[in-house]
Amino acid sequence: MSISRREFVSLSAGAAGAVAVGGVATPLPGIPRLHRLAAASPSFDPWLEIDAGALRHNAEAVAAVAGGRPIIAVVKNNAYGLGLGVAGPILDGLPQISGFAVVRPIEAMSLRDAGVTKSILLMGPASDEEAVELVLRDVRLAPFTDGAVEQLARVTRKVEKPIGVHLYVDTGMGRMGLPIARALPWIARVAALDRVRIEGTFTELTEDSDFDREQVERLRALAGQATARGIRLGTLHAASSDAIQKGQTEAFLSAVRPGFALYGGYTSDDAMAKGGLTPAYRLKARVARIEQLDPGAGVSYHRRWKATQTTWIALLPVGHVDGYPSRAVDGGQVLIRDRLCRVIGTVSASHTVVELGPERGAEIGDEAILVGPERPELHPNAIARQAKSSEYDMFMHLNPGLRRMVV
Numbered sequence: 001m002s003i004s005r006r007e008f009v010s011l012s013a014g015a016a017g018a019v020a021v022g023g024v025a026t027p028l029p030g031i032p033r034l035h036r037l038a039a040a041s042p043s044f045d046p047w048l049e050i051d052a053g054a055l056r057h058n059a060e061a062v063a064a065v066a067g068g069r070p071i072i073a074v075v076k077n078n079a080y081g082l083g084l085g086v087a088g089p090i091l092d093g094l095p096q097i098s099g100f101a102v103v104r105p106i107e108a109m110s111l112r113d114a115g116v117t118k119s120i121l122l123m124g125p126a127s128d129e130e131a132v133e134l135v136l137r138d139v140r141l142a143p144f145t146d147g148a149v150e151q152l153a154r155v156t157r158k159v160e161k162p163i164g165v166h167l168y169v170d171t172g173m174g175r176m177g178l179p180i181a182r183a184l185p186w187i188a189r190v191a192a193l194d195r196v197r198i199e200g201t202f203t204e205l206t207e208d209s210d211f212d213r214e215q216v217e218r219l220r221a222l223a224g225q226a227t228a229r230g231i232r233l234g235t236l237h238a239a240s241s242d243a244i245q246k247g248q249t250e251a252f253l254s255a256v257r258p259g260f261a262l263y264g265g266y267t268s269d270d271a272m273a274k275g276g277l278t279p280a281y282r283l284k285a286r287v288a289r290i291e292q293l294d295p296g297a298g299v300s301y302h303r304r305w306k307a308t309q310t311t312w313i314a315l316l317p318v319g320h321v322d323g324y325p326s327r328a329v330d331g332g333q334v335l336i337r338d339r340l341c342r343v344i345g346t347v348s349a350s351h352t353v354v355e356l357g358p359e360r361g362a363e364i365g366d367e368a369i370l371v372g373p374e375r376p377e378l379h380p381n382a383i384a385r386q387a388k389s390s391e392y393d394m395f396m397h398l399n400p401g402l403r404r405m406v407v
């Protein structure tokens with residue numbers, strides 16, 4: 001499915017557009033649906049603009065740092081909030097992206113449903129039934145438990161085709177993967193399975209630069225030991241956005257595996273100071289109410305904010321349920337007609353009030369940008385810092401029900 005420019009994608013049942021039926025991830029019929037924006041009567045519902053050019057720019061920037069190595073794009077958690085069915089097909093069309101990685105079967109299915117053709121790696125658990133379905137849809141599995149060998153054997157008995165796997169090895173993160181100390185005999189068991197192809201082997205770094213180096217060394221040593229036994233571990237990969245943004249070249253191996261950087265997020269202030277990426281989304285809303293307040297008039301619950309002079313305020317029908325942080329009220333700003341306006345009162349579930357100042361300078365229906373690349377103050381990293389929230393949450397907490405428009 002290709003998303004044409006300036007079309008809204010309605011993903012009202014969750015942007016992954018899928019439900020679990022009988023234990024197997026099944027796409028909802030008719031989701032995603034496309035809606036043309038009726039230019040004559042724009043909605044007051046907030047929306048997201050997904051910037052295809054920014055995704056392309058970020059992929060180019062990551063590829064340049066990674067010395068042209070293939071990029072396995074991590075699109076878990078609804079493509080970090082941008083929308084799996086929206087960001088997936090855009091990334092699929094970029095030459096720098098060699099494939100995708102997700103953590104849930106339903107995400108892999110939704111990517112295929114969205115028309116993604118490149119390889120997809122499931123970096124998480126699957127039931128036998130799901131594993132069969134995934135293999136039939138050409139999704140690579142990532143065994144990471146002792147019992148995975150038996151599961152792969154069961155799956156091979158149910159499907160005719162070869163099963164591609166990337167072995168998930170724990171080199172010290174302690175979260176996912178088979179502990180490296182037990183990995184060699186385990187790998188030999190996987191390699192001995194009929195019709196199972198080891199296409200890659202990967203690990204997850206702890207994002208502690210010195211220990212990352214140690215982890216990479218462990219993975220390389222394992223590959224050496226496996227090769228000595230006549231087993232090839234395929235594409236080795238470890239680097240997520242953090243290692244890429246820190247320029248940890250030793251971790252780049254045969255492919256890099258970023259998520260956040262592709263969407264334009266920086267993993268640290270140092271990375272942000274270096275720059276080079278563009279946030280790939282804008283959170284927008286339309287002004288729905290404008291009023292002039294007298295000195296002493298209050299705004300929001302408990303009249304949390306009070307006017308000290310005659311001033312104009314505007315109401316934006318967008319709030320923390322949409323992914324805009326509640327604490328944006330402690331210094332956050334919103335762009336309306338080229339003017340940064342302070343957030344006042346409370347950011348509630350679906351309402352945000354801003355102060356326009358002594359000059360009205362805005363009209364009902366005006367577009368407001370809450371998050372986006374337009375100004376440094378609106379950058380997701382800057383808002384996360386100001387609102388004392390996680391920069392990842394600025395992406396991943398975007399409401400899946402928001403309309404998405406590709407620009």
Ligand SMILES: Cc1ncc(COP(=O)(O)O)c(C=O)c1O
Pocket residue numbers: 074123203204239240241242257258259260261
């Ligand atoms: C195994 C694995 N690899 C790569 C990534 C991508 O990380 P980032 O978004 O920081 O690039 C993730 C995300 O948490 C992950 O779980």
